[in-house]
Amino acid sequence: MKVNGVAHPAPADSRRLLSDHLRHDLGLTGTSDHLRHDLGLTGTHVGCEHGVCGCCTVLFDGAPVRSCLMLAVQAEGHEVTTIEGLAAPGAPLHPVQQAFHECHGLQCGFCTPGFVMSVVGLLREHPNPTPDQVDEGISGNLCRCTGYASIRRAVHRASELSKK
Numbered sequence: 001m002k003v004n005g006v007a008h009p010a011p012a013d014s015r016r017l018l019s020d021h022l023r024h025d026l027g028l029t030g031t032s033d034h035l036r037h038d039l040g041l042t043g044t045h046v047g048c049e050h051g052v053c054g055c056c057t058v059l060f061d062g063a064p065v066r067s068c069l070m071l072a073v074q075a076e077g078h079e080v081t082t083i084e085g086l087a088a089p090g091a092p093l094h095p096v097q098q099a100f101h102e103c104h105g106l107q108c109g110f111c112t113p114g115f116v117m118s119v120v121g122l123l124r125e126h127p128n129p130t131p132d133q134v135d136e137g138i139s140g141n142l143c144r145c146t147g148y149a150s151i152r153r154a155v156h157r158a159s160e161l162s163k164k
């Protein structure tokens, strides 16, 4: 599979979740075989681990998916993009990241990577989203801390920034 544009071997353990495969790190978690190819990309967060909260959202061939509901081996031959893949360290932020920053869409921060990846997918499908399309696009991501007003504003701002 390709992750953030770089080819990686499949994990040795066919039961490994994509979310665990992306996040875990051989150096941190030991040397057992099933961890050998894990990637240590901890920007993808894990909340519920059963497909409800959206924290673990990544792009799978450009479309948002919940990485906690997929096996890593299902990504073989596909392209996965995580939050780390949106902008290189030191480079300008991706327009969606910039918009979340400007509009205080980050709030708690824990759910933010999932929101950002969902919004990247949303804007690919609807570059000028209506309020209903925004609501639909972020409906799979739960905010439990504050509310959606800033996040909605951030989506519209990201739409503007994406055209510049």
Ligand code: FES
Pocket: 045, 046, 047, 048, 049, 050, 051, 052, 053, 054, 055, 056, 057, 066, 067, 068, 069
């Ligand atoms: S951790 Fe995957 S949807 Fe909650």
Ligand code: FES
Pocket: 105, 106, 107, 108, 109, 110, 111, 112, 142, 143, 144, 145, 146, 147
């Ligand atoms: S912004 Fe993360 S739970 Fe509300």
